[in-house]
Amino acid sequence: MDFNTLRKQAKKYSATETGKTVRVAVLANHASQFLTKSVQYQAKINNLNIELYEADYNQIQSTIVNPNSEMYAFKPDYVYISHSARKLIPRFYGLDAAGKRAFASEFVSELGSLVDLLASRAGCQVIVSNLEEIDDSVFGSLGSTTVSSLLYQLRVINTQLRTLCMENRYLHLADVQSLILRKGYEQAFSPQQYITADLTFSTDFTVLLGEQLVQLLKAFTGDIKKxxxxxxxxxxxxxxxxxxxxxxxxxxxxxxxxxxxxxxxxxxxxxxxxxxxxxxxxxxxxxxxxxxxxxxxxxxxxxxxxxxxxxxxxxxxxxxxxxxxxxxxxxxxxxxxxxxxxxxxxxxxxxxxxxxxxxxxxxxxxxxxxxxNLFETISYSENDSDRTRQYQEEAKRKALSKSFTDMSGFLDSLDMKGTFEPFSDFDIARIAQLTQRSNQFNLRTVRYTDSEIADIREGENSIGFSVKLSDKFGDYGLISVLIGRKQSEEELFIDTWIMSCRVLERGVEKYVLNRLVDEVKKLGFKSIVGEYLPTRKNGLVKDHYHNLGFVQKENLWYLDLNSYQGFDVSITMA
Amino acid sequence: MKFEDVISQFNEIFIDVLEDDDIVLSRETTAADVEEWDSLNHIQLVVEIERHFKVKFTSMEIQSFKNVGEMCDAVVTKLQ
The missing domain is CATH 3.40.50.1000 (HAD superfamily/HAD-like)
Structure with missing residues (x-):
């Protein structure tokens, strides 16, 4: 699709009325007006509410370093840092041979510390683009294997950027080079637009850049294909x-x-x-x-x-x-x-x-x-691959449940074993994923990334529990997550309570509450406060706190821990 | 294609890209005469004109156009 067609398509869509707005700051070392327009149009077409901030041209560093920059005042949820290799060429050509050989490492380490600073100040997720692997043909075919060539250094940058993104949970890669492989650099770059308007990506190519960013943002907000x-x-x-x-x-x-x-x-x-x-x-x-x-x-x-x-x-x-x-x-x-x-x-x-x-x-x-690219995702954990088996086990459970006339007899026959434990390092990816993917059994629909889950685990005023379940047919794995925020010495607010719909009607929520009460009593809390924030999809849990015996006061639900009796459940501790 | 045909097709493209139905182009029209015709939209106009007439302007031409008439002339020449 070309830029003008995208613009006209976007006009046909009305702004979405549902869903949270994501705040995105775009920082680029090149003229990014068409890029940000494309992002806006793609967001509209793809049903994503977006608010954009575009930093001044080529001010990536000062925008991040200056704590009073407009970008910080904008309070972005995501910062997209877009570099164009073409804009790095003058700097590269100005270096001597030794400088050229160190170019990639210096670029990436500089970017790495900028991004660190940005993430710690703004507490946001950062998406960095990689670079066009431009061959300037100065070394002919030898460019690929000559350390001081432009092509060699750009490729090293892309390799090191991947490593950087793998090492930092808050950092994500927008693989622009893969889009260029798809379209060809002749489509991605227009010499006329570059010379006359200083555009380092053709206007039509920004359509794909925008699409790539919007697909990532949608995955962040939990809008993914399963x-x-x-x-x-x-x-x-x-x-x-x-x-x-x-x-x-x-x-x-x-x-x-x-x-x-x-x-x-x-x-x-x-x-x-x-x-x-x-x-x-x-x-x-x-x-x-x-x-x-x-x-x-x-x-x-x-x-x-x-x-x-x-x-x-x-x-x-x-x-x-x-x-x-x-x-x-x-x-x-x-x-x-x-x-x-x-x-x-x-x-x-x-x-x-x-x-x-x-x-x-x-x-x-x-x-x-x-x-x-239908199956965009921002997290992957090894146990994802078991999902088909899990659904097949579920079919066997369904068959068994038909042979019982009473529910509790069926539940007892499943021989369920549960664990309820504080967030562990091994589970961080899966926990984050559950917050991103659960829509139905989700009381407040707060999405978390891996790094945010790690922060909750380490935070003094936050506490997180994950729940695993197995039964005689197989292992469900990690199926429920609770995140509590300390309101005061005596009161714990339930920021997040989610559960996989695969374990509905197993009494898991009662088991979880029993265990939660045990654990937080030990920490000295006297009451638990819950909240239900309705969305288009979580009607399933609108009476959740009522059913568990919480008492409503205005919009919140309270449970007094001293008078809590505990529920009978068919789940034993693993 | 004659100049008159080219400029009338230009007019359609301008209306489409600049989202303004009231635009009436003449040989002398310049960016100063059309409110929405800023530097960003100019890039888009060039892209759309090139696409529509299946021609390609050189960067020299793009930089030297002084009014709509010169752009149309360039298209007429390229189509000959």
């Missing part, structure tokens, strides 16, 4: 299984089978990362499952699919069913289908579901999907 729903015929394989039969569907080396095999392999990688896969196909279930069971070139097996729906009903209804089983929001689902008519039905009935318009040519499926 589930990929796949059609089968002509989406996961070429041809129609019901007509063509197992031997003739195109997969692997047969016909254009490679396009479909590649898509499957990619989906499998997503599943390994923690994206839930589901199937939604107009088919006879037995026939639809046959390739998964018997075809040698299928990369996906039935074990990879959390929910498999093959019937002749309306696909929107089937997606509603998948949502029921998985207990996630429509806005966290992506639906892939080669058939435009089916896509239109889903788009019309379930507008929150992402439905990419797959290209007509299957060869383009995968490149198209990769470019969309």
């Amino acid at each position: 589930c990929l729903i796949l059609d089968l015929d002509n989406t996961l394989w070429g041809g129609i299984i019901g007509d063509d039969g197992l031997e003739n569907i195109q997969l692997g080396d047969l016909g254009i089978g490679k396009a479909f095999s590649d898509l499957q392999k990619w989906a499998k990688q997503l599943k390994n990362r923690g994206i839930i896969l589901a199937v939604c196909s107009k088919n006879q279930e037995m026939l639809a499952k046959e390739p998964f069971e018997k075809h040698p070139d299928m990369a996906l097996s039935l074990d990879d699919i959390a929910v498999f729906v093959a019937n002749w009903s309306n696909k929107a209804d089937n997606i509603r069913y998948i949502k029921e089983v998985l207990n996630i929001g429509y806005d966290s689902m992506v639906f892939l289908d080669d058939n435009p008519a089916e896509r239109d039905i889903v788009k019309g009935e379930l507008p929150e579901v992402s439905v990419p318009d797959l290209p007509g040519d299957p060869a383009e499926y995968l490149p198209f999907l990769m470019n969309l």
Whole structure:
């Protein structure tokens, strides 16, 4: 999309009425007017409330160093630092050979200390862009392996920036170089715009820069995709299984089978990362499952699919069913289908579901999907990869629950074991992730990053507990998080109480409250104060504190610890 | 393409980019005559004109345009 088209598209969207506003400061060493406009337009199109502050041209350092700069007064939640390599060239050319060899290290260490200062002063998350890997051809092909060449130093900068971002929890990378690989530098840079208007990124390329930043910001605010729903015929394989039969569907080396095999392999990688896969196909279930069971070139097996729906009903209804089983929001689902008519039905009935318009040519499926970057995330923990297994275990529990007529008998039969412990180092990523991803069982919907969770763990006036659960069918892992803020010596305010919806109706919240009361009594607290902040999605917990025996006073809920009796629960300590 | 055709298509592009339906361009119109025609929008106008007519201005041309007429003339020449 070009800049002008983006501008016109954005006009069609009205400002969003829901959701918190994110405050973003943009600091750039290049003319950033088009970049900030693109960010604004992309935010509007992508339903993100954003307030922007644009620092003066090429004032990154002074903006950060000066404690009285307007940027600090703006109180940003996020600071985006955008460097263009082209603007570093004059400085680089002015150095002698030794200076050139040290250029990257000095640039990154300077940036590192600036960012440290910024994060400690503003308490914000910082997003840094990496640099265009420009080859000035001064050393010919040898530039790649000559330490004092521009290309070599720019590449070192990009490598060191990655390390810097991995080492600092508050620091995140906007990989601009990967966008340039996608578009080509000839698209990313216009010599005429550079010479006449000093733009180091073409106006059209800022559309992608803006999109990249907005996708990151959306992931920060918890707006992410969790589930990929796949059609089968002509989406996961070429041809129609019901007509063509197992031997003739195109997969692997047969016909254009490679396009479909590649898509499957990619989906499998997503599943390994923690994206839930589901199937939604107009088919006879037995026939639809046959390739998964018997075809040698299928990369996906039935074990990879959390929910498999093959019937002749309306696909929107089937997606509603998948949502029921998985207990996630429509806005966290992506639906892939080669058939435009089916896509239109889903788009019309379930507008929150992402439905990419797959290209007509299957060869383009995968490149198209990769470019969309649908599955943006800001955190990853190893146990994400277990998610499919967890949903399959859940199906077994559902089957068991049908054999019981009373709930407590069922819960006892699950043989549940719980742990309730202060935040540990190992769990920080998962805890942050739960705060970012939980929308339904979430009393105040405060999102935290890894670094903020680490701060809570170490803070004197804050206390955090995480809860893990297992039962005879398997391990749920870390499923609930509580964050308390000390209001006074006697009063603890519950800043955050969230729980994964996978463990609803297990009595977990009662177990958690029992344990919380035990723990905070030891710390000398006399009462706990809770608050419910309604959002579009957390209606589930509107009576949470009422149900647990808290007493309402105005907008807050109070629990007196001395008179707290404790609930009977079916969860024992692990 | 004749000058008159080019300037009338210019007019459409100006209305679109500057979001002002009242713009009426003449050969002598300059940035000073159109409120929204600032340096940023000028960049966008150039991009859109290039895209629309499938031409490319040199940086020398971009820098030397004094009024709408000169821009149109450049397009007419390039399209010959």
